[in-house]
Every structure is written in C-alpha cells, then in structure tokens.
Amino acid sequence: MVIGVPKEIKNNENRVALTPAGVTELRKYGHTVYVQVNAGEGSGFEDEEYIAAGATMLPTIEEVYGIAEMIMKVKEPIAAEYDLIKEDQLLFTYFHFASSEELTRAMLAKGAVCLAYETVERPDRSLPLLVPMSEVAGRMAVQEGAKYLEKPLKGRGILLGGVPGVKPANVLILGGGIVGTQAAKMAAGLGAHVTIMDVSLPRLRYLSDIMPPNVQTMMSNEYNIREMIKVCDLIVGAVLIPGAKAPHLITRDMLSLMRAGTVLVDVAVDQGGCIETCRPTTHEDPTFIIDGVVHYCVANMPGAVPYTSTVALTNATLPYALQLANKGWQQACRDNMDLQLGLNVVDGKVVYQGVADAFGLELTPVSQVLIEETV
Numbered sequence: 001m002v003i004g005v006p007k008e009i010k011n012n013e014n015r016v017a018l019t020p021a022g023v024t025e026l027r028k029y030g031h032t033v034y035v036q037v038n039a040g041e042g043s044g045f046e047d048e049e050y051i052a053a054g055a056t057m058l059p060t061i062e063e064v065y066g067i068a069e070m071i072m073k074v075k076e077p078i079a080a081e082y083d084l085i086k087e088d089q090l091l092f093t094y095f096h097f098a099s100s101e102e103l104t105r106a107m108l109a110k111g112a113v114c115l116a117y118e119t120v121e122r123p124d125r126s127l128p129l130l131v132p133m134s135e136v137a138g139r140m141a142v143q144e145g146a147k148y149l150e151k152p153l154k155g156r157g158i159l160l161g162g163v164p165g166v167k168p169a170n171v172l173i174l175g176g177g178i179v180g181t182q183a184a185k186m187a188a189g190l191g192a193h194v195t196i197m198d199v200s201l202p203r204l205r206y207l208s209d210i211m212p213p214n215v216q217t218m219m220s221n222e223y224n225i226r227e228m229i230k231v232c233d234l235i236v237g238a239v240l241i242p243g244a245k246a247p248h249l250i251t252r253d254m255l256s257l258m259r260a261g262t263v264l265v266d267v268a269v270d271q272g273g274c275i276e277t278c279r280p281t282t283h284e285d286p287t288f289i290i291d292g293v294v295h296y297c298v299a300n301m302p303g304a305v306p307y308t309s310t311v312a313l314t315n316a317t318l319p320y321a322l323q324l325a326n327k328g329w330q331q332a333c334r335d336n337m338d339l340q341l342g343l344n345v346v347d348g349k350v351v352y353q354g355v356a357d358a359f360g361l362e363l364t365p366v367s368q369v370l371i372e373e374t375v
Contacts, residue, residue: 004068014042138182161191
C-alpha cells in the first residue's frame, strides 16, 4: 500500500502521525511511505531520519495527498485540506466528527473512507488509540491549570500544592476515565486536595483503592457538582462518550457559583466540551474569561509536547496501520472488530451511530458497507 504522512497544518499542531521507527516497520512489509518535507520537524524528527528509515520525502502536501492510498494524520483535516482528499482514499486520524458538522459533511461529499482513532474500540470497551493522548492530556490539564491559577494569568493566585501553614488548592475532576485518572495523579502528586466525580460506582471504588489519601471520590450528579464548584480552584472536564458529543455537566448559570479566578480546563472540548461555556481555543491564544472564570479549552493539548505525544501515538496506531496496509481497509475491518468500530464515514455514508445522532443523518450499518465493498 502507498501511505502518505502530511505535515499537520492545524494551528500550533507540532505532532506527526508516524515516527521514523514506524516507517521502518511499514517498509519491512513492502509498503511505500511518502512523508512531506519537515513533517516531523516539530516533534524532533529530521527528514534525514525518515529517509534513512526508507521513506520518500515529498515537498508539498498536495503531492502527499495526490499519491497516497492511505493518509495517516494526527488531527482532522481542516478546510484547506478538503479539496486534496480523493474519493475512496483512506484517512486514518483523529476526527471527532460529532463536534463538527462542517467536517462531517465535507468528508461525506468527498466520498472518503474515514477511520477515526478515537472510536477504535476493544471488546472491553477500552479505546486503544485514544488512551495515549488521553494520558498526555490528563497530565497536561493539571500542569496548565496550575499555571493559569497564577494571578498574572488572571487566576486566583493559588499554588496548587500550598506550602506549610497554607492549605493546598481544591481540584475537581469530572470523569474517572483515563484523562481523569491521569489528572488526579498529577494534581495529587503536586499536593492538591483532589475530588474525582464519576457516574460509575465500580469505577469510583477502583479509584478509591488506587489513589493516594489526598484524593477522594464522589458520585457525579448535578447537586454534587453545584456544591463542589463553590469551593474548587481548578476544575477539569474529563468526560468522554465515544464518538458522540460530551454532555454539559457545567452549565452557563453555574459560573455564578464559582469564585473569580477559578480555572476551568475542558479536555473534552474536541468532542463538544462538557462545560457549556467552553469553545475550542489554540495554544497561541489558549484562554478566555467569562464572569471572572478562566476557561482553558485548547483542542489539541498534546500538541504542546509533540515528541512525547508522537512517540506515544505511533506506539498505539502502528499495529492497526499495519493491518490496514497489509490487508486493505475492507478486509482488515472484517477481520478486526476494533478497526470496524473505527469506521465513521465510508463512501458518502455515515456508519457510526454517534455521528448520525449528532446531526440527524441517516445511519448505514457498517456491515452493509463492507458487504457492498466485496461486490
């Protein structure tokens, strides 16, 4: 298979979809890999490393899209890329379709095959291609939240861990999944007083067993959230419903219950956000303030630590990329239900329930699409 790796052009996105080590593995199976010049530069990988691994470098993004059967990316295509995508071309990347009707309709119109990292799902309901970036984002959420609690950045002027004689900050984490767990570990490690909320009692029991003494658990419901936000300094939104919009756990009216300088970090913003007042921001302009409350809503948080993120992502995506390349996407998805669940849009049809529900679109069963492809 011919695989293309374009340079990411989303604002301040420094990651790349494939490391030189990934190129080496794909080449071992006889696949051809084209990488855009300087695609890995932001992550610390030079063109010479890709060439040594067996990749062919192309100078423009147009050439990469033009020659590739499978495009491997990190973030969803943006408007400038729509016209580059070919009919029946396989795109393997994060899409988060449910948060963007424009992107969804553009991919439907192009007739592309869109296999989303974030909905590849194992039988145990885990999301193997979302986990590494969730781990990075969860840890970064606390790192960034701690920074924006500083007074020059309009926060409350609180040191997350406090000092002897001064109590630490109160941190509320909404969601006890991968993001929430990693955020709790970071906040606890810095000495904060942490509360994790989740709707799953078994999950709360598990977290209560593994977390240090400065982390407590609480059932997530509107009453508890309203009470907790009155006394918390940093609130991290870490809620995920795979492939669908996140629910608004913090609504506009709740901001009046918070103290001025409280910091909100919504890690779910690329799925619509679990904080109603959040909207996607960039690393270039990461925050805004509503009613005195600081909102940090960067949609590609791991892009700020691209070396770590790129290596972690390639570790997770490469086994699946090899299956797609070795067998072709149709056979790979028939053989592996994990990959089949990653299919969101195929040849102008929506095949993922969460995407269809988000925009009231007709759902085509993925089994029907795979049957049609064999004819």
